[in-house]
Amino acid sequence: MTNVAALAPERPRKRDADATRAAILAAAKIHFARSGYDGAFLRDIAADAGADAALINRYFGGKDGLFAAALKDSISPDGIYQWDRKSFGREIARMMANHAHEHSDRTHVFQFLLRAATSPATAPLLNEAVQARFMGPIREWIGGEGAPARARLLAAVFIGLLVERLVRDEPLQGEEREIFIERTAGLLQSLVDN
Amino acid sequence: MTNVAALAPERPRKRDADATRAAILAAAKIHFARSGYDGAFLRDIAADAGADAALINRYFGGKDGLFAAALKDSISPDGIYQWDRKSFGREIARMMANHAHEHSDRTHVFQFLLRAATSPATAPLLNEAVQARFMGPIREWIGGEGAPARARLLAAVFIGLLVERLVRDEPLQGEEREIFIERTAGLLQSLVDN
DNA sequence: ACACCATGTCATTCCCCGTTGACATCGCCG
DNA sequence: CGGCGATGTCAACGGGGAATGACATGGTGT
Numbered sequence: 001m002t003n004v005a006a007l008a009p010e011r012p013r014k015r016d017a018d019a020t021r022a023a024i025l026a027a028a029k030i031h032f033a034r035s036g037y038d039g040a041f042l043r044d045i046a047a048d049a050g051a052d053a054a055l056i057n058r059y060f061g062g063k064d065g066l067f068a069a070a071l072k073d074s075i076s077p078d079g080i081y082q083w084d085r086k087s088f089g090r091e092i093a094r095m096m097a098n099h100a101h102e103h104s105d106r107t108h109v110f111q112f113l114l115r116a117a118t119s120p121a122t123a124p125l126l127n128e129a130v131q132a133r134f135m136g137p138i139r140e141w142i143g144g145e146g147a148p149a150r151a152r153l154l155a156a157v158f159i160g161l162l163v164e165r166l167v168r169d170e171p172l173q174g175e176e177r178e179i180f181i182e183r184t185a186g187l188l189q190s191l192v193d194n
Numbered sequence: 195m196t197n198v199a200a201l202a203p204e205r206p207r208k209r210d211a212d213a214t215r216a217a218i219l220a221a222a223k224i225h226f227a228r229s230g231y232d233g234a235f236l237r238d239i240a241a242d243a244g245a246d247a248a249l250i251n252r253y254f255g256g257k258d259g260l261f262a263a264a265l266k267d268s269i270s271p272d273g274i275y276q277w278d279r280k281s282f283g284r285e286i287a288r289m290m291a292n293h294a295h296e297h298s299d300r301t302h303v304f305q306f307l308l309r310a311a312t313s314p315a316t317a318p319l320l321n322e323a324v325q326a327r328f329m330g331p332i333r334e335w336i337g338g339e340g341a342p343a344r345a346r347l348l349a350a351v352f353i354g355l356l357v358e359r360l361v362r363d364e365p366l367q368g369e370e371r372e373i374f375i376e377r378t379a380g381l382l383q384s385l386v387d388n
Numbered sequence: 389a390c391a392c393c394a395t396g397t398c399a400t401t402c403c404c405c406g407t408t409g410a411c412a413t414c415g416c417c418g
Numbered sequence: 419c420g421g422c423g424a425t426g427t428c429a430a431c432g433g434g435g436a437a438t439g440a441c442a443t444g445g446t447g448t
Contacts, residue, residue: 014444015394015444016395017394039232041436042435052396054397054438056436058396063435114312118230118308118313119230119233127361131363146370149374152374153358156354156358158354159358160349160350160354160355163353167320169325176340183340209415209424245426247405248409249425249427251406251407252426
């Protein structure tokens with residue numbers, strides 16, 4: 001389990017279904033993002049939430065339900081628009097140049113999506129949710145000529161960078177880092193600008 | 195399991211350790227590529243290979259060993275260079291525009307890598323192998339100024355496109371398809387050319 | 389203060405899947 | 419032809435993890 005931010009209250013919280021539900025959901029998002037569907041264990045999630053695993057069943061109807069809920073909750077459309085159009089490319093590029101362990105909260109969502117997309121068990125859940133809540137807003141944000149195709153491509157590049165960062169074992173440094181940022185920024189920006 | 199190309203011979207093959215080993219390996223590559231480490235089951239792999247699950251243990255020392263062998267076998271350096279420099283971008287773009295189910299053999303390897311990279315269980319295995327056998331050749335092939343960074347980025351985009359295709363539920367059609375191909379080709383080609 | 393429902397806890401069960409070891413059979417070599 | 423090692427088959431085991439249901443407990447309304 002290794003050191004997930006303890007969402008469990010020091011003193012056990014008062015009996016409050018909504019609060020525990022929320023705590024479970026929060027813990028689940030972290031675990032799923034970090035470990036994927038198969039690698040995340042209900043016991044661990046429950047423990048981090050300061051709750052009992054059995055409650056997951058009660059509140060979410062099982063692991064699938066929990067995942068679906070976490071997914072739905074993760075891709076609520078706010079937070080997507082908050083990029084600056086001008087500095088978008090460079091901002092993302094910088095973020096991606098950092099090492100995987102220095103995660104920004106902003107990429108947690110994408111990490112989650114990545115895991116969801118690449119786990120055959122959960123991929124089916126994605127389509128509807130992603131299309132409606134994710135690609136839609138991105139398309140709008142991106143705007144202009146051929147926005148749908150460009151949005152697709154943008155999302156793809158983003159995900160790809162995420163994976164690359166995931167696999168990368170040592171931090172990017174020196175000149176390579178600079179070039180990487182430069183090229184990545186250009187690539188992304190070209191998709192937004194035009 | 196759903197309809198994997200039957201590698202099992204019609205009439206059971208003569209006792210031949212090498213042949214069964216190979217059959218198991220072939221089946222494993224398919225299953226791992228399709229379902230990831232966790233989602234691939236030894237019984238299924240063995241069944242597809244027309245062998246018994248116990249043999250996996252004998253020949254590969256367990257699931258881990260089988261995965262490692264499949265990984266190693268998948269990323270033998272040949273087959274990477276066989277892209278034409280000039281038409282590279284467009285070729286890949288076309289491939290990615292196709293629906294996920296119309297897989298080309300050429301992308302199987304990447305699919306495998308993707309699955310391997312995104313499964314926390316197997317990611318550690320990747321670094322050495324990928325760096326040595328994969329990124330190295332790509333760097334060389336790509337050549338020119340800042341090749342390492344560009345190779346990284348190229349690989350990232352490739353993987354991202356793979357994921358996008360994985361998630362995409364309906365085929366790209368009409369104008370969107372054209373624009374997608376156009377932009378994707380340009381993006382990729384720009385990384386190779388320069 | 390009492391009762392009743394919602395909330396939480398615990399132990400248990402069940403299932404899946406990798407692994408293991410005992411056993412069967414084939415084929416080669418003397 | 420006979421035996422022995424290599425190859426293949428089968429059934430069973432064991433661990434891990436999700437799900438289940440019985441039980442405990444708090445809290446709220448009357």
